[in-house]
Amino acid sequence: MSLDSKIPSGPIAQKWDKHRFDMKLVNPANKRKYSVIVVGSGLAGGSAAASLAELGYNVSCFCFQDSPRRAHSIAAQGGINAAKNYQNDGDSVYRLFYDTIKGGDFRAREANVYRLAQVSAEIIDQCVAQGVPFAREYGGTLANRSFGGAQVSRTFYARGQTGQQLLLGAYSALSRQIGLGKVKMYNRSEMLDLVVVNGQAKGIIVRDLVTGKITRHSADAVVLGTGGYSNVYYLSTNAQACNVTAAWRAARKGAYFANPCYTQIHPTCIPVHGDHQSKLTLMSESLRNDGRVWVPKRKEDCGKKPSDIPEDARDYYLERKYPSFGNLAPRDISSRSAKEACDDGRGVGPGGRGVYLDFADAIKRLGRKTIEDRYGNLFQMYEKITGENAYEQPMRIYPALHYTMGGLWVDYNLMSNLPGLFVIGEANFSDHGANRLGASALMQGLADGYFVLPYTIGNYLAQQKEKAPSTDHPEFVKAEQEVHDRLNKLMSIKGKRSPNSFHHELGHLMWENVGMGRNEKGLKEALAKIPQIREEFWKNLNVLGDKEDLNNALERAGRVADFLEFAELLTLDALERKESCGGHFREEYQMPDGEAKRDDENFAYVAAWEFKGVGQAPVLHKEPLVYEEVHMSTRSYK
Amino acid sequence: MSTSNSMTFNIRIWRQKNAKTPGKLVEYKLDGISPDMSFLEMLDQLNERLYAKGEEPVAFDHDCREGICGMCSLNVNGIPHGPDSQVTICQTHMRIFKDGQTITIEPWRSTAFPVIKDCVVDRSAFDRIIQAGGFVSVNTGGTPDANALPISKEIADLAMDAAACIGCGACVAACKNSSALLFVSAKASQLNLLPQGKAEKDRRVLKMVEAMDKEGFGACTNTNSCEAVCPKGIPVTFIAQLNRDYAWAMLKGAAAEPKATVGGA
Amino acid sequence: MPLIKFLRSTVGLKIIMGVTGAALFAFTVIHMVGNLQIFLGQEALNNYAQMLHASDEVIWGFRLGLGAVAALHIICAVVLTIRNRAARGSEAYAEYAAPGASLASRTMAISGVIVAAFIIFHLLHFTTQSIDPSFKELTEIHKGVERHDVYAMVIKGFQVPWVSAFYIISVALVSFHLSHGIASCFRSMGLTNPAYREVQEWFGLAFAVIIFVGMAAVPAAVLLGLVKL
Structure with missing residues (x-):
């Protein structure tokens, strides 16, 4: 199968308009004859399900949480970018496009990113109309702030809960459609397989997590909005249940997985404090607007109280290395700099894995009240977790896995190489390249769901002459049987170890060997070890409880099993990409000053991997990245 | 600050196989708990030990573990989300409990929130x-510019106070009447306060109250329990706002079904 | 039907409770002011009583109205209490701390029942005078006309120590009911907002105390012999 990204021809600013005109439409009266399955109810899935139902399609939406409102998009704190130029500071669609391409280290598809910047303004209009209470100025207009990787103020926010507010906006739109009967919502339901009929995605197999019942669902198209795979590292800022299962099941059925090695490490998380830890807590990057990052200049000072370390003994390393961006340097750069400082033995806090984020100057300059207004909830959260008061002593932060830029490969229409399978939001790979800018995840999720997919899916549906297959079709029967067999197998191993212990083991290996700094030796070691853990898993797993009841252990076991297959692909991709770019940093490929060394000659492509079986080498398909508009340059934030 | 000493607890936790089987409180002794653990990490420890003994782990809802998804829902020592104020139980840390203490953990209790299993409702x-x-009621697209309607900072902030609700249901769990009015009033007030939500304010309030009653939640007797346990500190003044909006909607006769009209060309 | 919808909804019933509660509170304040005229002497109190009884239509209209208000308050309370119990469910908490709730707020139904019982006794005692029918015989001649001597009745009534004690305890319960009830009325009627909330709560507590002092003053004064025939 060839990889056709279906990018429309013409100048970049007109591609989307032209494409919208060229696409086939479904007659309004005919829309109700088509059904669409949406898996996931976050920003992407929720907004897509609502918008599709508004257009008249029959939508079934699935989420594994107890309510669509709980999707992990809810945890995004900082904000959402949009090229509104409300602040009159020189922002434009082109600037947002350029910043995103550059932030992504020239590994994203130009046309997709331009479209993202184009629709960004509409997203804000849409959300305000839904009643999202964005922050405002006294005059009644919307407030903005600046965010990492940008020199304009284009980020809209709702206190430190922007993701929550945007998700609740999408959830309210979705709820309205559920109430109207246009969306059938399935809560506590997990997709366990994709059904492909005659080479087209036509349905899914679902387990009801409360009753254990397995059901088949057929539709004219399947949309995955199932998020990222950060939890392959066990410890991440993602919610506990975030997983790769839906995407991986699709990959096993033939959808290509693109750029899995592009993972983002968020620089401002609360450091790890113990082995029992179940998750890492992120604090909004907006903290970097006023906080100054530093470590002691000398290793000997690390044990001292921060207040006892004089100004001239502190190393404000981001300000020193990147004078123009300073503490607002992009995420990958800030994270790696923190790791370097800690590797250099100058980390602070338990285990030496932390750097200071200091608000003393900001409090002196703006007053405690202003800092409280801006970050009060974050300071409170920090205190609840660490027991430390960040108004009086600097916070300790350390990078943690946060977002994954890689995902299922999609073309310009957000359709994967499997016709009928659309992938939106974090689950696809398309817009962020090798690194995502702050406040861009929310933008992408909503752009895909509100303003891109509803058009492009129509183009596909309009060409579907046959009705969706019946769930009695042999492919459905076969897929359901496979799901049953797999669950039975998980239940029947009756070994000694919990699913959690395998997850923990895998995550530790991934963080150590495929984490912030990667090298050939470590990656090869991981490639050797992952199959061993997998083998042990299938021999020594123990799942207690029943298949027919709510069973967290069984759910976890299935997700860990998929992580164990997927981790190998992620590692292989990291090994094959012999360059450093964005969130992927190969220690062998760096500049003399430690900056990432990209290799545009050999690696300016999207690596899309075709699954060939567990333990079999996947096949690499390359989509060359052609830059017509932007000149690929070395990223510099100095 | 982190401390290295370990703590021991006597955990009494609700075990119930499924919705059909009656449940009971079961006691477990749990040692080696670090004060830096979150409450749910303590339960993870309990579950790992149950696992090692071949006993089925305790089911409880949780997801983001950073106090925003609203999934966690445990009644700890008689208080939804436990003794720490303005946080969810997932953000509560063991350092606030006393070493050797008995901790009683129960699911939310309300007719409208039936137990599914153990502490999951x-x-x-x-x-x-x-x-x-x-x-x-606005469809995607065709909305006016976001700055077209100015909204005063005070109103936007007040709407945000209401919008902070995470839908966890602690208000219902804490209320002696299982009233959902704090939740309903927060959700309705957020939209009723904003100009974008004004057009269908009356209809919204009437519909939401009707649905709330249909679900079998009780009435608000203004005890303030909801506000005391709300992890987001949503004030009961929103309940007053809902009552006011409801009374106005009724006075205006908004509850009468409009006559059907023949529309379209 | 909108009205039926209103009467079926918990919020509607609570609004009725708020409105009727506020009316009952207002009556209690007026009643207290009337009672306190005992300290102005026999003539003042009896003039006041006579004025109230000047027209049968007015007093009966008022009595019926007040009775209806009280009945509405009670009916709504009963209906809501049944619904609230059902909402709580059959499985009780093993531990329930009633966080943030004052004792008064949690016991409104109980204090309400006792207050109702007291009011019935009070009506039988001083209004219908059925508990001690000799009260009916107490009259005085005022400006050549015979009229009921309320002053004497009150003093005779409260000279019985257990009666006075019962009244004092009962008005304490009324105040207890009001200590939550007054602020609660504002809220149920939707008259609370963040700016006025605290004022209303203080107002409620202050009036609960005022009502107690004003109401208990009469039996206490009689018992202590400060007011006598």
């Missing part, structure tokens, strides 16, 4: 209330 009643009217 079904809160879909909240979803149905939102489906009845907790939205602005």
Whole structure:
């Protein structure tokens, strides 16, 4: 199968308009004859399900949480970018496009990113109309702030809960459609397989997590909005249940997985404090607007109280290395700099894995009240977790896995190489390249769901002459049987170890060997070890409880099993990409000053991997990245 | 600050196989707990040890573990989300408990929130209330510019106070009447306060209250328990706002079904 | 039907409770002011009583109205209490701390029942005078006309120590009911907002105390012999 990204021809600013005109439409009266399955109810899935139902399609939406409102998009704190130029500071669609391409280290598809910047303004209009209470100025207009990787103020926010507010906006739109009967919502339901009929995605197999019942669902198209795979590292800022299962099941059925090695490490998380830890807590990057990052200049000072370390003994390393961006340097750069400082033995806090984020100057300059207004909830959260008061002593932060830029490969229409399978939001790979800018995840999720997919899916549906297959079709029967067999197998191993212990083991290996700094030796070691853990898993797993009841252990076991297959692909991709770019940093490929060394000659492509079986080498398909508009340059934030 | 000493607890936790089987409180002794653990990490430890003994782990709802998804829902020592104020139980840390203490853990209790298993309850009643009217009826696209309607900072902030609700249901769990009015009033007030939500304010309030009653939640007797346990500190003044909006809607006769009109050309 | 919808909804019933509660509170304040005229002497109190009874239509209209208000308050309370119990469910908490709730707020139904019982006794005692029918015989001649001597009745009534004690305890319960009830009325009627909330709560507590002092003053004064025939 060839990889056709279906990018429309013409100048970049007109591609989307032209494409919208060229696409086939479904007659309004005919829309109700088509059904669409949406898996996931976050920003992407929720907004897509609502918008599709508004257009008249029959939508079934699935989420594994107890309510669509709980999707992990809810945890995004900082904000959402949009090229509104409300602040009159020189922002434009082109600037947002350029910043995103550059932030992504020239590994994203130009046309997709331009479209993202184009629709960004509409997203804000849409959300305000839904009643999202964005922050405002006294005059009644919307407030903005600046965010990492940008020199304009284009980020809209709702206190430190922007993701929550945007998700609740999408959830309210979705709820309205559920109430109207246009969306059938399935809560506590997990997709366990994709059904492909005659080479087209036509349905899914679902387990009801409360009753254990397995059901088949057929539709004219399947949309995955199932998020990222950060939890392959066990410890991440993602919610506990975030997983790769839906995407991986699709990959096993033939959808290509693109750029899995592009993972983002968020620089401002609360450091790890113990082995029992179940998750890492992120604090909004907006903290970097006023906080100054530093470590002691000398290793000997690390044990001292921060207040006892004089100004001239502190190393404000981001300000020193990147004078123009300073503490607002992009995420990958800030994270790696923190790791370097800690590797250099100058980390602070338990285990030496932390750097200071200091608000003393900001409090002196703006007053405690202003800092409280801006970050009060974050300071409170920090205190609840660490027991430390960040108004009086600097916070300790350390990078943690946060977002994954890689995902299922999609073309310009957000359709994967499997016709009928659309992938939106974090689950696809398309817009962020090798690194995502702050406040861009929310933008992408909503752009895909509100303003891109509803058009492009129509183009596909309009060409579907046959009705969706019946769930009695042999492919459905076969897929359901496979799901049953797999669950039975998980239940029947009756070994000694919990699913959690395998997850923990895998995550530790991934963080150590495929984490912030990667090298050939470590990656090869991981490639050797992952199959061993997998083998042990299938021999020594123990799942207690029943298949027919709510069973967290069984759910976890299935997700860990998929992580164990997927981790190998992620590692292989990291090994094959012999360059450093964005969130992927190969220690062998760096500049003399430690900056990432990209290799545009050999690696300016999207690596899309075709699954060939567990333990079999996947096949690499390359989509060359052609830059017509932007000149690929070395990223510099100095 | 982190401390290295380990703590021991006597955990009494609700075990119930499924909705049909009656449940009971079961006691477990749990040692080696670090004060830096979160409450749910303590339960993870309990579950790992149960696992090692071949006993089925305790089911409890949780997801983001940073106090925003609203999934965690445990009644700890008689208080939803436990003794720490203005946080969810997932953000509560063991350092606030006393070494050797007995900790009683129960699911939310309310007719409208039936127990599914152990400490997991079904809160879909909240979803149905939102489906009845907790939205602005606006389709995707065709909306005016975001700055077209100025909204005073005070109103935007007040709407945000209401919008901070995470839908966890602690208000219902804490209320002696199992009233959902703090949830309903927060959701309705957020939209009723904003100009974008004003057009269908009356209809929204009536529909949401009707749905709330249908789900079997009780009435608000203004005890303030909801406010005391709300992890987001949502004030009961929103309940007063809802009562006011409801009374106005009724006075205006908004509850009468409009006569059907023949429309379209 | 909108009205039926209103009467079926918990919020509607609570609004009725708020409105009727506020009316009952207002009556209690007026009643207290009337009672306190005992300290102005026999003539003042009896003039006041006579004025109230000047027209049968007015007093009966008022009595019926007040009775209806009280009945509405009670009916709504009963209906809501049944619904609230059902909402709480059959499985009780093993531990329930009633966080943030004052004792008064949690016991409104109980204090309400006792207050109702007291009011019935009070009506039988001083209004219908059925508990001690000799009260009916107490009259005085005022400006050549015979009229009921309320002053004497009150003093005779409260000279019985257990009666006075019962009244004092009962008005304490009324105040207890009001200590939550007054602020609660504002809220149920939707008259609370963040700016006025605290004022209303203080107002409620202050009036609960004022009502107690004003109401208990009469039996206490009689018992202590400060007011006598």
